[in-house]
Amino acid sequence: MMDEDRIGRLMREAARDHHAPPPAPKDRIWEGIQRRRRAPRRAAISRGLRANWFWIPAAALILLVGVLIGRETLRGDAERQLGEMQRRFSEAGRGEVFAAAAVPFLSRADALLTRYRGGPRDTQDRNEIRDWAGSLLAETRLLLDSPAADDAEMRLLLMDLELTLARIHQAPAGDDAERRVITEGMEDRGVMTRLRARIPAGQSLASL
Amino acid sequence: MNDTLPTGDDLQEREFIDAALAGDVMAERALYEAHVERVFRLAYRMTGDQELAEDFTQEAFLRAFQHLPGFRGQAAFATWLHSIASSVVLNGLRRVRRWRQMETWEEKAPETGKEDDDAVLKIKLDRAIGALPDDLRAVFLMHDAEGYTHREIAAVLAIPEGTAKAQLARARQRLRDALGEAGRTVGGEA
Numbered sequence: 001m002m003d004e005d006r007i008g009r010l011m012r013e014a015a016r017d018h019h020a021p022p023p024a025p026k027d028r029i030w031e032g033i034q035r036r037r038r039a040p041r042r043a044a045i046s047r048g049l050r051a052n053w054f055w056i057p058a059a060a061l062i063l064l065v066g067v068l069i070g071r072e073t074l075r076g077d078a079e080r081q082l083g084e085m086q087r088r089f090s091e092a093g094r095g096e097v098f099a100a101a102a103v104p105f106l107s108r109a110d111a112l113l114t115r116y117r118g119g120p121r122d123t124q125d126r127n128e129i130r131d132w133a134g135s136l137l138a139e140t141r142l143l144l145d146s147p148a149a150d151d152a153e154m155r156l157l158l159m160d161l162e163l164t165l166a167r168i169h170q171a172p173a174g175d176d177a178e179r180r181v182i183t184e185g186m187e188d189r190g191v192m193t194r195l196r197a198r199i200p201a202g203q204s205l206a207s208l
Numbered sequence: 209m210n211d212t213l214p215t216g217d218d219l220q221e222r223e224f225i226d227a228a229l230a231g232d233v234m235a236e237r238a239l240y241e242a243h244v245e246r247v248f249r250l251a252y253r254m255t256g257d258q259e260l261a262e263d264f265t266q267e268a269f270l271r272a273f274q275h276l277p278g279f280r281g282q283a284a285f286a287t288w289l290h291s292i293a294s295s296v297v298l299n300g301l302r303r304v305r306r307w308r309q310m311e312t313w314e315e316k317a318p319e320t321g322k323e324d325d326d327a328v329l330k331i332k333l334d335r336a337i338g339a340l341p342d343d344l345r346a347v348f349l350m351h352d353a354e355g356y357t358h359r360e361i362a363a364v365l366a367i368p369e370g371t372a373k374a375q376l377a378r379a380r381q382r383l384r385d386a387l388g389e390a391g392r393t394v395g396g397e398a
Contacts, residue, residue, distance in 0.1 A: 010326065011383060014333035015352035019256035024248035024265070030240060032266045042221075110392070134366075145302050163275050166291065170283070170366050178282055185278035 062103060102148045105139050109161055111193050112136060116168055117183050117192075119176070126173060133168040140165060157194050164191060221285055240269055243286060246354075247293045248317055253349045254297050254306075254342075264300050268293035284365060290364040298342055315373060336386030340379055348370055348379035 112132050136169035140162045149155040164186055171178045186192060220355040221242070227235035247268055252261035272289050279288055337345060346365065350370075358376075362369040 007387075008383065010329050010333060010350060011380065015349065015381070017330070017355060018334055018337045018349065021249045021261070022251035022258070024245050025262065026241065026244055029248070029262050029265050029269075032236065032259060032262065033240075033269050035275075036266065036270060102366060103220065125290060137366075139300075143298050144299055159271065160290045163278070163292070164272070166366055167278070168294065170291075170363070173280065175282070178280065181280045181350050185275075200341065 003206065011187065020105075029205070035197055051205075102154070105136070105196055106198050109165075110134055110192065110199060111163070112168075113186060113192055113195070116179070117186070123173070128170075131171075132170055133165045137162065137169055139167040157191070157198065160189050160191050161195070222281065225276065225279065225281075225285065228273070236273060239285070242291055244269070246286070247289065248289070249354060250293060250350070251297050253353055254346060256338075260300070260304065264293070264297050267300070270295045271296065275334065287360065287363045288292050290360075291366060295347060298346065301342055332386055332388075333383055336383045339386075340382060344375050344379040344382070347375040347382075351376050 015127070112129065116129055116133075120129055140158055143149060144158050144162065149158055164182065167178075167182050167185075171182065219274055221387045222238070224235040224238045227280065228239060230331050244265065248265045251264040252258070253267075255261050255264065268289070272292050276291070279285065283291075293335065340348060343365075349360055350364070351358070356364070358369050361372040363366075367375075
């Protein structure tokens with residue numbers, strides 16, 4: 001057993017020493033920021049091509065044709081190639097599956113942002129919107145951590161949503177000016193337009 | 209306790225923000241210089257990894273500059289920036305863990321000496337800090353290592369101030385528990 005002072009001192013020292021940071025390499029980080037800002041479009045295109053919906057079925061079709069030809073010419077290898085094709089198709093389709101799974105979330109986000117943009121009716125409505133934003137914020141972060149975010153456009157949309165939801169969640173109660181600023185920010189970045197483009201017709205909660 | 213996040217000269221900072229919005233890279237650099245040290249410190253405390261800390265710091269500033277048009281000044285710029293940074297770090301850590309087990313110093317540090325030696329207890333505490341859930345660890349390190357106030361932590365993590373206090377208490381209790389028998393105080397408090 002030990003006295004409270006000793007425990008307090010040990011905890012303070014352990015906190016101070018845990019991953020004690022060196023000075024920030026300011027110039028290197030700044031250069032990295034500038035480099036990434038100069039090349040965002042190139043990276044987005046590259047990532048987009050990787051996850052583009054056109055390329056996934058196209059690649060699968062090419063693989064399928066290849067396997068069929070292989071079956072005719074090299075029957076002994078056909079089973080192995082088919083297995084390989086199925087594996088590749090499965091990997092290529094993984095992001096698509098997650099994107100489809102994200103649709104209900106995007107519908108709820110659309111419904112929330114629509115309701116928020118219209119302005120809360122009363123205090124209870126305002127509190128509900130704030131809690132709802134907090135809940136969707138957690139889901140947004142999970143999606144950012146999932147293969148759904150492998151798609152460059154989806155990732156950017158989720159990042160914009162994350163910031164918008166965080167601001168709604170933190171906005172001071174009854175501050176209409178803040179609500180206008182958040183709404184204008186959403187409109188400037190086309191958040192709702194991009195959100196709705198991801199929701200198949202008939203699945204939007206906001207239109208109900 | 210007074211707030212510790214840099215507030216700078218509010219008027220000058222607003223001028224820098226306006227100039228940055230108008231495309232002035234020097235103004236962006238001034239905002240960056242004023243805040244990068246604190247953002248990097250938080251990232252490094254949470255990751256213990258130079259490369260990750262630099263990457264997360266870059267990402268935080270990129271996103272801040274990208275979203276700067278939406279910053280109206282309701283909260284202090286530092287609070288707004290740190291809320292972005294904490295989000296980047298916590299999300300990034302989850303992503304990184306999917307790919308690799310994070311190496312920790314404590315795995316290499318032998319635990320030798322008497323059970324209640326300060327050095328041994330500090331190794332135990334360091335391990336226990338590393339084993340805390342991210343949300344508790346963030347609150348603990350922000351408060352006890354970096355000196356953020358409860359109000360700042362609440363604003364940065366978008367949680368009520370009471371929750372920030374409760375999480376700090378839970379984190380400290382877990383650290384006491386990790387000390388085992390040695391963590392029990394003379395008065396009997398575990």
